[in-house]
Amino acid sequence: MDQQLPGRVRVVVFDVGETLIDESRLWAQQAHTVGVSPFTLMGVIGALIEQQESHHKAWDILGVEAPSAATEIRPGDFYPDALDCLLAARDTGFVVGIAGNQLAGATSCLRAGGFDADFIASAAKWGVAKPSTSFFSLIADASGAEPGEILYVGDRLDNDIIPAAVGFRTALLRRGPWGQIHSRHVDSSLADLRLDSLTELASIFRAATSGAPAEQPANELRRDDPAIRTVRASDADRPSYR
Template structure:
């Protein structure tokens, strides 16, 4: 039985629409165009960085982030805040904790993401990012770190994410229970793939408690 639920960040907890809309503005593109390029990358299994390359060949994302920070030091820029949380996040995570699950957030995120998430005062036990661990999904070491953090054997952990390739199939390979949330461009696309038969698929975080059963 599962006793710990670990959740990805982007498009699992955080709706990234505002982030990529700001990026479109920064790139001088119509928002629909840039969001479409991101969808195209999801559909063709290209990394997200390719959307920037398609929009602006040779574009240096880290350098532009630095320039953007200098131009708008007090703006959100490529970051997120509590207004970007999906509506189901707070009540669903609170319900999981009330049901007896340990609840952890762990995803591929830059250093400022942990501060942003902690400022939201989410009902979770721990928050960690790939940056502080020095390892990113889908590396098996990331999921080993998840197990160490929870103190629960992999078989007692459910990992919830919006991608088969980066999130839930590597979690399954690590011995965890994989749960795909069907939202964001990758979530909707990946839920239609044959590999999704290997995982639980939910449309909302509210479905997790019923999907997982009672914790040990």
């Protein structure tokens, strides 16, 4: 079924984990760190997701201490369709942001991988993380746009779609354990778009702007707009994982 971009969207903001990056290696490393098999850890997390419980309970269930060190994102962790989608959003005139409860040092990894968004939000620097609605209010502040002009793209109902749906337009991406399970829940209907890939979203961006006159920008809010506030994370930032 064809999907269309919701009206008035001028800013597109991407979640990080299981939206831009594949967390399989990161979770496997966390499992090895605490001395359990990746299959066991991921099975427990899957059961918690299905029960709508916090995945942080996995460590207690397994009887181990939660890993204290963050796992660094590497170039090979990016999903193949992620950069193309971000570039498609930029090329068609949208202001682009990245905002998630990402790992320490994620900002430099994202920029090194070519994900040079107009703003990259830091949960640690702001002192607030998803699913707090304050996190989304700060995204609106950073973008200089009204909530209804922002499309937030994520893989989770609890962290992304439900808290953002208070004013943002939203896109639920069905991949990763959260995306696969949450896409079957009735609350998935809260999302304006339901996607199987970011390739699909890139096509929606291009279709939404294909009819715009060449001499006019697709959106009034531009990257050089002084209302867009640059937000960068420092190496000292220590946002919580997921």
